[in-house]
Amino acid sequence: MKLWGKVRKLQDKYRPFCTAIVPAAGTSQRMGGENKLLMDLRGIPVLMRTLCAIDQAELVDEIIIATREDQLLEVADLCNRCGLHKPVRVICGGSTRTESVLAAALEADPQAELLAVHDGARPLVRPEDFDEMIRMGCKTYAVAPALPVSDTIKVADMSGLVQSTPERKSLYAVQTPQVFQANLLRAALQSALACGAELTDDCGAVERLGKEVYLAPGNPENIKITTPLDLTVAEGILRHREAQE
Secondary structure, three states, X not given: OHHHHHHHXXXXXXXXXXXXXXXXXXXXXXXXXXXXXXXXXXXXXXXXXXXXXXXXOOOOOEEEEEEOHHHHHHHHHHHHHHOOOOOEEEEEOOOOHHHXXXXXXXXXXXXXXXXXXXXOOOOOOOHHHXXXXXXXXXXXXEEEEEEEOOOOOOEEOOOOOEEEOOOHHHOEEEOOOEEEEHHHHHHHHHHHHHHOOOOOOOHHHHHHOOOOOEEEEOOOOOOOOOOHHHHHHHHHHHHHHHXXX
């Protein structure tokens, strides 16, 4: 184990420059229109928790946040209050996730070889998990954390009539951070926008180009805040973590 630790430290020392991209320009419709990223999560705004976790990841070199134009100043102020140690920039995102991520990707440091895209609404990501995805990204074109689906999934038409039941053992719920070779992600996002492709995650853009995308074990605690119930669950996870410390 000691030898492996030394090898890992050596690999980390010479790994590529990595920019963390945080899309934060959504409208929070399922949260009643209130900006979920600025909502309180045990005394700290959701986005602040996300940024602080990324800041603690050893293999992230800079952070770029893409937010709405009307939130630029508020998010910039939040970043200042975070006391982040890594270079951070707040830019204006687009009307879709794809536009926001591409805008941030184009603003990344020229030496960035890796881009790690992480949802602003996933505040419970662990820094060590973020680092592990970056290590995986050094070995692949594209990688994302994922969890096996535990529920049975049905495919149905608009009327609710079931069309099929996919084999559950081949289904995974994908999380973030998703890590990509920088040039590949930029090209994939530009292609998706040019074709008007509707994407729900950034791996989908790379898949459209026929490139390999790998999945790695995710963390069940790395939930995405989408509804008020998610905030309650996140608070419970944080209480459990605090009790373990």
